[in-house]
Amino acid sequence: MKLLIIAGFLGSGKTTLLLRIVKQLSAGPQKIAIIENEIGEIGVDGEYLNLEGLQVQELFGGCICCTLSVGLLETLEDLDRLYQPDLVILEATGVARPGDIIENVRKYQSRIQEIQVITLVDACRYEMLLEVMEPLVTGQIGAADIVAVNKIDKVAPEALDQIMQSVAGLNPRAKVTAISADQKLHLNTILDDLR
Amino acid sequence: MIKETMTKDERLQAAITLDHVDRHPVFPILVTSAPRLYGITQAAAWQDHDIARDALIRCYKEYGYDCISKPNYYYPMLPGKLTAAPVRNLIPGRQLGEDDLYQIDERVLFEREDYDKIAALGWNGFWDEHYEKISRKSLEKFSAMQAISNQLYCDDMKICEDDGIPVHLGVAVDSVLMAFSLSRTLTEFTRDLHEVPDKVEAAMKASCDDLIANSIQVCKNNGKMMAFVVLERGSGFYYRLKIFERFEWPFLQRYVDAFVSEGIMPWLHFDTDWGMNLPYLKKLPRGKCVCDLDSTTDIFQAKEILKDHMCISGDVPAALLTLGKPEEVVDYCKKLIDEVGDGGGFMLTTGCECPINVKPENLRAMVETGRNYQGKRKGTRASSPDPRKELSSIVRPQGRIAEAFGNLQYDDIEKLVETAISENSDPLDILDQCKAGMDTVGELYSTGEYFLSELILSGDMFKKVVDIIKPFIAKGSSASSLGRVVIGTTKGDIHDLGKNIVATLFGTSGFDVIDLGVDIDPVIFVDEISKTDAKVVAMSALITPTFDSMKTVVDLMKERGLRDDRFVIIGGGPTTAAVRDYVGADAWSLNPVVGIHMCKEFLR
Ligand SMILES: Nc1nc2c(ncn2[C@@H]2O[C@H](COP(=O)(O)OP(=O)(O)OP(=O)(O)O)[C@@H](O)[C@H]2O)c(=O)[nH]1
Ligand SMILES: [Mg+2]
Numbered sequence: 109m110k111l112l113i114i115a116g117f118l119g120s121g122k123t124t125l126l127l128r129i130v131k132q133l134s135a136g137p138q139k140i141a142i143i144e145n146e147i148g149e150i151g152v153d154g155e156y157l158n159l160e161g162l163q164v165q166e167l168f169g170g171c172i173c174c175t176l177s178v179g180l181l182e183t184l185e186d187l188d189r190l191y192q193p194d195l196v197i198l199e200a201t202g203v204a205r206p207g208d209i210i211e212n213v214r215k216y217q218s219r220i221q222e223i224q225v226i227t228l229v230d231a232c233r234y235e236m237l238l239e240v241m242e243p244l245v246t247g248q249i250g251a252a253d254i255v256a257v258n259k260i261d262k263v264a265p266e267a268l269d270q271i272m273q274s275v276a277g278l279n280p281r282a283k284v285t286a287i288s289a290d291q292k293l294h295l296n297t298i299l300d301d302l303r
Numbered sequence: 304m305i306k307e308t309m310t311k312d313e314r315l316q317a318a319i320t321l322d323h324v325d326r327h328p329v330f331p332i333l334v335t336s337a338p339r340l341y342g343i344t345q346a347a348a349w350q351d352h353d354i355a356r357d358a359l360i361r362c363y364k365e366y367g368y369d370c371i372s373k374p375n376y377y378y379p380m381l382p383g384k385l386t387a388a389p390v391r392n393l394i395p396g397r398q399l400g401e402d403d404l405y406q407i408d409e410r411v412l413f414e415r416e417d418y419d420k421i422a423a424l425g426w427n428g429f430w431d432e433h434y435e436k437i438s439r440k441s442l443e444k445f446s447a448m449q450a451i452s453n454q455l456y457c458d459d460m461k462i463c464e465d466d467g468i469p470v471h472l473g474v475a476v477d478s479v480l481m482a483f484s485l486s487r488t489l490t491e492f493t494r495d496l497h498e499v500p501d502k503v504e505a506a507m508k509a510s511c512d513d514l515i516a517n518s519i520q521v522c523k524n525n526g527k528m529m530a531f532v533v534l535e536r537g538s539g540f541y542y543r544l545k546i547f548e549r550f551e552w553p554f555l556q557r558y559v560d561a562f563v564s565e566g567i568m569p570w571l572h573f574d575t576d577w578g579m580n581l582p583y584l585k586k587l588p589r590g591k592c593v594c595d596l597d598s599t600t601d602i603f604q605a606k607e608i609l610k611d612h613m614c615i616s617g618d619v620p621a622a623l624l625t626l627g628k629p630e631e632v633v634d635y636c637k638k639l640i641d642e643v644g645d646g647g648g649f650m651l652t653t654g655c656e657c658p659i660n661v662k663p664e665n666l667r668a669m670v671e672t673g674r675n676y677q678g679k680r681k682g683t684r685a686s687s688p689d690p691r692k693e694l695s696s697i698v699r700p701q702g703r704i705a706e707a708f709g710n711l712q713y714d715d716i717e718k719l720v721e722t723a724i725s726e727n728s729d730p731l732d733i734l735d736q737c738k739a740g741m742d743t744v745g746e747l748y749s750t751g752e753y754f755l756s757e758l759i760l761s762g763d764m765f766k767k768v769v770d771i772i773k774p775f776i777a778k779g780s781s782a783s784s785l786g787r788v789v790i791g792t793t794k795g796d797i798h799d800l801g802k803n804i805v806a807t808l809f810g811t812s813g814f815d816v817i818d819l820g821v822d823i824d825p826v827i828f829v830d831e832i833s834k835t836d837a838k839v840v841a842m843s844a845l846i847t848p849t850f851d852s853m854k855t856v857v858d859l860m861k862e863r864g865l866r867d868d869r870f871v872i873i874g875g876g877p878t879t880a881a882v883r884d885y886v887g888a889d890a891w892s893l894n895p896v897v898g899i900h901m902c903k904e905f906l907r
Contacts, residue, residue: 117490118489118490119490174597174621174653174654174655174656174657174658175404175621175656175658175659177620177621177622178621178622178625178626178658178660181622181625181626182625182626182660202489202490203489203541205540208599212622215622216622216626216627233494236493236494236497236498237493239497239543240493240496240497240542240543240546241493241541241542241543242542242543243539243540243541243542243543243579243885244540244541244542247540277861277862
């Protein structure tokens, strides 16, 4: 079982991206399951995805430490037992650090062989978030294999350049791309790495 | 089995005041998992407080821990007055499935425009006016419901206590930042912090005392003097320290002062990773509060920082309790007892709430280990509350000079040093003793024993000593330079003693030292690195706000392509390994000799 984590702060476009790429990914022979890990709001994303006829599990709840971490591990176990997907896509809550998720999965879920992390960065709010919420932002970017700077339809090219540079500085190891999930711009730059 | 010689209440109390305990208290923070363990649905436990209470008591008796957190699913309240953001709970059996876990439904409860109103009316005044708008409930009806839940809470608490079961929680109160973040939602609140910080701060200032007063009243009404302070969103997991320093820390200090002076024990419940923020807690009064960690913060590091100052509780992880094996739980609990329990001031508890799907054998393993395992080290004896004695428990080089420093024998110090030199003492040893003495003074200052003037006096003493021994140190230094080091105390910090010691030692160890001084702007710092092409960069901090400017230096180095092939080391009282990571430094040390050794290793 392979795990793809889609991370990024609240409202950065995780669900939008997931909806855009899931069709392409499920076109092949592989069996896909999705875990939606919401904090606060209820069910909207999950319901929407269900319409697409995919296996979707939702995880709600308060605390990242006691409720969500365990819920995720249990859901992975259930999926493995009942559905045996080849690929599980996890939309992480917007306040999760992917590094923490990986640590827990490695410790308690031996069935996951490979983990990939895409972190979405909201181009419109990047500067603001970095200014006040730097620890979380860098935590999310730092653990990514791919960083997708999203909502490029909303920012000027010069501003985008700066964001890309700053992101690359925070995680020299990651592939950094610029996309618009909503406008379906440059999604191939991500898809190529996932297949 | 450890022989128990204390009552449960005595044990809890002694752990908090850092006194001797027969064994460390052990208990889970456990509410929702009790009904689950006995096949009762969450909906049933929400609907009928008798059912919930009975499950909680049954669980307590079956597993045999030291106290229960709450006697039912409700919280104690003050009718019509809020101690937390009025977030809506989604309740199993009503908005959720029969056996789901309850959730909070986070929504915007007030708008940005309302900050001014809060600043004018205060927390209570604002919600008196605003509550009906957001809830579709009349305030009167709401207060009546709160009165009923509070009565249930008190009744159930009495049933427990009549049965000899200690109940833990007197009131649950959000930190000011938490209350505001939950009322605005995390996203909007973050934007507010960036765009209208002054408005947020004014509203917080106007709310803090109401939140405190409401909480004190709740505790008094139900006779349980413990305030469970909910802290999550002000941590260094989310925000930069400057946010914590302005929007969380001042209010948290006010909470603690007010609660302690009312005889209420602040139980600081820290969710997420507070590693960066821990050094601040040393400024809270000693032996009065509990630092409760959720397993995201490194509890072993917390012990290093807070030992002999604050009781730590935690942190058996939820994932371990649900998915681990009993042997793994036992091992982890033993490790906690050995390391965090060493010297006392510890409670073995769950990291945040006991997860709803806890395996019964794991809960049992946790409680049994707490009750039976004595620990490898000194055991459960805490040091005496006398700060002078407390200090003597810390291992550091001893000697007449160190003592003279610690006692601030200003008039004797010169003579002592000169005598030592004439007796051929190693000048580095003298310097080491001075540093130990300075540390003693620093700690006595932080416990309130010494005043600022005494701290400054010790600085003067140190300068005197350095002047005397400098010529002798220089003799021993090697002729060829190991390389350049740029050293300084960055912007926001004017302390130079520690830095001067290190700079002197760098010099005597064969480095070319470029000492920039104190309160150095990061740009100037980095300019100097660039100009001198120094391979070693050393920064010191004695106060926590300096962390951010140290970080700026490293960020600027990266930006200007000066970070590769260079060794950045930090040090100073409040720094920790977590600060090193935050700053992006390569190394951290509180011991100048060790630190300089690291730099030499790097250059090799
Ligand atoms: N302009 C623009 N808007 C976008 C883009 N991608 C997503 N959005 C919008 O951003 C908002 C948030 O998108 P979501 O996909 O729900 O974000 P999310 O990360 O799943 O949000 P949470 O699950 O709440 O953390 C929505 O209003 C989207 O329509 C984009 O490329 N351009
Ligand atoms: Mg989403």
